[in-house]
Amino acid sequence: MTEPLTWYHATATAPERPRLIGDRTCDVxxxxxxxxxxxxxxxCTERGLDTMLLEAxxxxxxxSGRNGGQVLQSLSADVSVVERQVGKDGARTFFNMAREAVDDMKDRVARHAPDADLRFGYLHATLNERQLEEMRGVCEAWHAWGYTGPKIIQGSDVREWIGSDRYTGAMVDPESGQIHPLRYLYGLARAAETAGATLFxxxxxxxxxxxxxxTAGGAVTAKHVVYCGxxxxxxxxxxxxxxxxxxxxxxAVTEPLSEDLAAKLFPQDVAVADCNVALDYFRLTDDRRLLFGAGASYSAITPPGLERWMRGKIGRVFPDLSDVxxxxxxxxxxxITLNRVPDIGRTAPDVFHAQGFSGQGVVLTGLAGKIIAEAITGDDSRLKLFEKIRHLPFPGGPLKTPALVAGMTWAKLRDWIGV
Ligand SMILES: Cc1cc2nc3c(=O)[nH]c(=O)nc-3n(C[C@H](O)[C@H](O)[C@H](O)COP(=O)(O)OP(=O)(O)OC[C@H]3O[C@@H](n4cnc5c(N)ncnc54)[C@H](O)[C@@H]3O)c2cc1C
Structure with missing residues (x-):
């Protein structure tokens, strides 16, 4: 028997699907x-389009089957970056679209993936004064846009939310949260097939x-193509x-924790991410395991001694779990895109793409699918908003990774020394 790819694959089931053999035609x-x-x-299928999907x-x-399952109701980009490109009103529209995406996700989960363990409550945890100030700025911007749910906590109050001494403060966001992303995806796939789509x-x-x-086995002649690789x-x-x-x-996903320990570490059962560039993000699964993510490695090379490295990361947040x-x-x-805004658009009138969700795609992918389907069926007004965002190529592409590594190393150093 082969090892499941992830804990998600070990705790979700999906049918086998056929490979494409022969020639087909479709709308999308x-x-x-x-x-x-x-x-x-x-x-697309819900809008009456004959749709086929090809997965390698x-x-x-x-x-989508490997992520932290953090449900984030915002873009990864700084508010100021979005404002510079689309103005203050445009930035607010983007914020509202991200909130709409969470509502859509709630609806999809209720209808198609009730087993996906969607839970709300989220901490953006800070490690120093600079990060706390940045979180204050985000919180104020969100309040000004009419979303008054988030609040700033600091000092000993943080302990009421997370059983760790590592954090100086946090923004508590009641409308971000966590999900089992693969059960969610499998539910969406079932719904697409029930509606008439063919998935290969x-x-x-x-x-x-x-x-x-x-593909090696056949060809699809479509009216529209959408790149989602x-x-x-x-x-x-x-x-x-x-x-x-x-x-x-x-x-890393640990062994199941005792009920007492889980309640001590997560007294309010929230998902958490810190505000570092190479951030730690973690949460408790429905079978009481710690699911702990860390990175990112801008060299895209797996660190040597990964398990030891992850154990060290976990131990710094939760010393009780050093030997878990x-x-x-x-x-x-x-x-990731250079500006951290997702790249959703077209390269030709009938060729669309959605990519670069910059670590926040669990929610925003739903919005991307909706906006592309709207455009294909005649209303491209929201797609045009995304197309207003300029996405510059990474200089020299992946071959220039060292320049990025140098930039990221500075950002990481700043996080490390806490300025
Ligand atoms: C470790 C990790 C942690 C993350 N944590 C979070 C998180 O907590 N919250 C959050 O919001 N986001 C998180 N993300 C990001 C999030 O998972 C992604 O933004 C999202 O899943 C992107 O979905 P996608 O469909 O665009 O891409 P993918 O899920 O990567 O799907 C692309 C698919 O295209 C297929 N493909 C590629 N090329 C071809 C081809 N030529 N022919 C056919 N098929 C092809 C691939 O096999 C793949 O299955 C995380 C990502 C990772 C890797």
Whole structure:
């Protein structure tokens, strides 16, 4: 028996799906079976479009089946970055769209994936004064936009939320949270198929010419093509590839914790991420394991001694867990854009893409699928908003990673020395 890819794969079940054999025609051909691709297929099918999806491996093989399961109702980009590109009103529209995406997710979970363990309550935890000030700024901006749920806590109050002495403060966000992302994805895939979509697995797309999409076993001639391969897309579309950097992040899942210990470490059962650039993010699973993520590695190389490294990370947050058994350990690739705003748009009138969710795709992929389906069925007003955001290529593409590493090293150093 082969090891499951992740704890998620060990705790979710999906049917086997066929590979593409022979020639087909359809309205929409989606490349990639992660949350973005499956959401796009579902939204398109619900709008009456004959939709096919081609996944190189199995549904959820990429980041969507490997992530931290943190449900974040915002973009990864700084408010100021979005404002600079689309103005104050535009930035507010983006914020509202991200909130809409959480509401859509709640609805999808209730209808298609009630087993996905969606829970709310979130801490953006700070490690120093600078980060706490930044969180205050975010909190004020959100309040000004009408979302008054978040609040700042500091000092001994932090202990009421998390059983760790590591944090100086936090922004508590009641409308972000956590989910089992693979059960969610499998639910969306089932719903897409029930609505009439056809999902193929083990069907690597090798070549796209116009809107003709070819695998080793067949070809799909479509009216529209949607690229959703994100950080796993490889060399298929170099222009898209140049706009995102694949960054590795790693997750450890421990043995189940006792009820007492779990309640001590997570008194309010919230998901947590710190505010470092190479951040720690963690939460408690429904079977009371600590799911702890750390990274990111901008060199995209797995650190030597990964288990020891992760144990060290866990021990710094929760000294009680320094010797805890780690049952699952894996890595995955996050697609980040230079400005951290997702890259959702088109490269030709009938060729669309969604990528670069910059570590916050669990929620935003649903929005991407909806907006692309809207555009294909005649309303591209929201897609145009995303297309207003300029996505510069990473200079020289992945070959210039050392420049990025140097930049990130400075950012990490700043986090480390706490300025
Ligand atoms: C370790 C880790 C932790 C993360 N934590 C969080 C988190 O806590 N919260 C959050 O919001 N986000 C998180 N993210 C990011 C989030 O997982 C992604 O933004 C999201 O899953 C992206 O979905 P996607 O569908 O765009 O890409 P993916 O899920 O990567 O799917 C792309 C799919 O395309 C397929 N594919 C690629 N090329 C081809 C081809 N040529 N032919 C056919 N198929 C192809 C791949 O096999 C893959 O299955 C994390 C990511 C990682 C890796």
């Amino acid at each position: 051909c989606v490349i990639g079976g992660g949350l973005a691709g499956v959401s796009t297929a579902l939204h 491996e199995t549904i959820g093989y990429g980041a 697995e083990h069907s690597l797309v090798r070549d796209v010419e116009g809107t003709v999409v070819r 994100n950080a796993y897309l490889g060399p298929l579309q170099p222009k898209l590839r140049s706009k995102i950097m694949p960054v590795a992040s790693f997750i 058994r780690i049952d699952h350990l894996w890595g995955g690739l996050i697609g």
